[in-house]
Amino acid sequence: MTQLTSARYSRGVRVFHWLTVLLIAGAYVTVNVRTLLEKGTPERTLVMQSHFLFGLAVLLVALPRIVSRLGSKAPPIQPPPPDWMHRAGHLTHGLLYAFIIVQPLLGLVAGLVEGGVGLPGGLRIPELFGPDKALSHDLKAIHVWLGTAFYYVIGLHILAALFHLWVRRDNTLQRML
Ligand code: HEM
Numbered sequence: 001m002t003q004l005t006s007a008r009y010s011r012g013v014r015v016f017h018w019l020t021v022l023l024i025a026g027a028y029v030t031v032n033v034r035t036l037l038e039k040g041t042p043e044r045t046l047v048m049q050s051h052f053l054f055g056l057a058v059l060l061v062a063l064p065r066i067v068s069r070l071g072s073k074a075p076p077i078q079p080p081p082p083d084w085m086h087r088a089g090h091l092t093h094g095l096l097y098a099f100i101i102v103q104p105l106l107g108l109v110a111g112l113v114e115g116g117v118g119l120p121g122g123l124r125i126p127e128l129f130g131p132d133k134a135l136s137h138d139l140k141a142i143h144v145w146l147g148t149a150f151y152y153v154i155g156l157h158i159l160a161a162l163f164h165l166w167v168r169r170d171n172t173l174q175r176m177l
Pocket residue numbers: 024027028031032051052053054055056058099100103104105106107108111117140141143144147148
């Protein structure tokens with residue numbers, strides 16, 4: 001059937017999905033690269049500021065992404081997976097949607113209560129409330145924990161996509177391309 005490969009997510013949903021993937025990859029790469037650079041150097045500051053920028057861009061893209069998703073239906077998966085697989089998918093997607101909002105917000109608010117958030121090019125979001133070092137410390141600890149936990153959730157999501165592609169041989173991934 002031609003429908004099998006032609007029924008894709010709307011253009012907006014697909015563009016926002018892959019744009020978010022790039023931005024999240026940027027956030028993870030930069031935050032890991034920073035550990036290779038010496039503390040206090042301008043290079044490390046720039047790399048960390050780029051982490052903030054990638055992360056804030058994820059948050060910025062999340063809203064139009066969710067609006068575009070609410071305005072269009074998910075195309076059916078063919079052949080249809082069993083119910084439990086649908087439910088597992090919905091649960092993982094719910095977690096991923098929560099992550100793209102909560103994770104950058106944790107980083108942003110941690111910065112807003114402790115000195116503001118510096119961005120590349122000398123831009124700066126000033127401190128808004130505070131200073132509250134204890135709150136900032138707790139928010140950062142949750143941010144680091146969640147960021148680490150989501151290596152596994154994102155990994156699971158990618159494995160599921162490959163499982164659909166290579167094992168079930170259905171059109172799940174093609175719908176997002
Ligand atoms: C989706 C977006 C984001 C992801 C996936 C993410 C991920 C991470 C991860 C994995 C770490 C821990 C790195 C490590 O030490 O192993 C981290 C640290 C950090 N992130 Fe983010 N982050 C995001 C957005 C943001 C934003 C928007 C800000 C601030 C505006 C921010 C500020 C920070 C800070 C300050 C740390 C260092 C915390 C510390 O070591 O005490 N992040 N982030």
